Amino acid sequence: MNRPRPVEKMVGIIKKLPGVGHKMAERLSYHILKMPQVEVDRLIDSIQNARRTMKCCSICCNLSEHDPCPICSDVTREKNIVCVVETPQDLIAVSKVEDYKGLYFVLGGALSPLDAVGPDDIRIDKLIKRLKRDSINEVIIATDADSKGEITAVYLADIIKILGIKVTRLGYGLPVGGDIEYADEITISRAIAGRKEM
């Protein structure tokens, strides 16, 4: 017997979600079929509600219920420093560091020549317009420490420096609590380059 068509269809659609393989999609589908109706309604409502209420902040492109988002409309924050991140998730991670009191900008991805993601596919134009409009002294580039994040950082640094704005990048080194034995060579090499006098 083949799986009934409606289940097959659900499995096929759930399988397209990131990090979900075929077996996982089957497991989720059969679980959803067994869930009480009220829980399924709650799942669907939460998706539809989040989709309906979340907006892209017109200043920093962060996801928020309000436009401008709470960070951009917070008058106590330093307005002349912007931290550039790839995604709203990255913004939340950085914002947990209370030392940083500046603003943000969410690129919506990173440059990736191999995946044909170029400067027009992420919000570089919007960032540059904002930097030209507002009086920004420093841009901290907080893209991921992988090759895409690195390419994006170098590209951004080049075009932002032309505007006469200071550009910095998050420091590389051993993660706190990290074990040197298990650190990769590139991280150790960067940690040596970034060594501090004690």
Added chain:
Amino acid sequence: MNRPRPVEKMVGIIKKLPGVGHKMAERLSYHILKMPQVEVDRLIDSIQNARRTMKCCSICCNLSEHDPCPICSDVTREKNIVCVVETPQDLIAVSKVEDYKGLYFVLGGALSPLDAVGPDDIRIDKLIKRLKRDSINEVIIATDADSKGEITAVYLADIIKILGIKVTRLGYGLPVGGDIEYADEITISRAIAGRKEM
């Protein structure tokens, strides 16, 4: 900044799905927020459609668009032999073996004293009623080869034998293509006990 409330809620609900941890729920939630509306509609429709159209077959408790399901209503199948499985997924796995032409029964789980799942929590009563009503000669127990499946098989065998019906269990042994070096001791011991003359 904390995550916006609607996103937090969606993450919390998605996290309850089986095999989905916190990080995975975050990843899925942000992906769903970025998906085109038409894809979100397709996802939700597939869930609602499967929930609406899938019924529990009144004879074998398999999930099906029709009641009785295609297997129970197939006149060419042997009506006097029933294969008992835990879930509809297990039924599909067994039904791919074309040698077996009998019927099925889906228990909807396995006995698990540790999780307080007793005989009343799975469809043992319904199975016994069916065995008493229809003229069944043999019940093949195809519960999982883990401890819950084993407990369930022993329990079922005891009460089915009282009805004068032959009870068999799927054979244990090395999986085809399996490497003896990596097989566990219990599997090898069962394979020896189940050895066949060549």
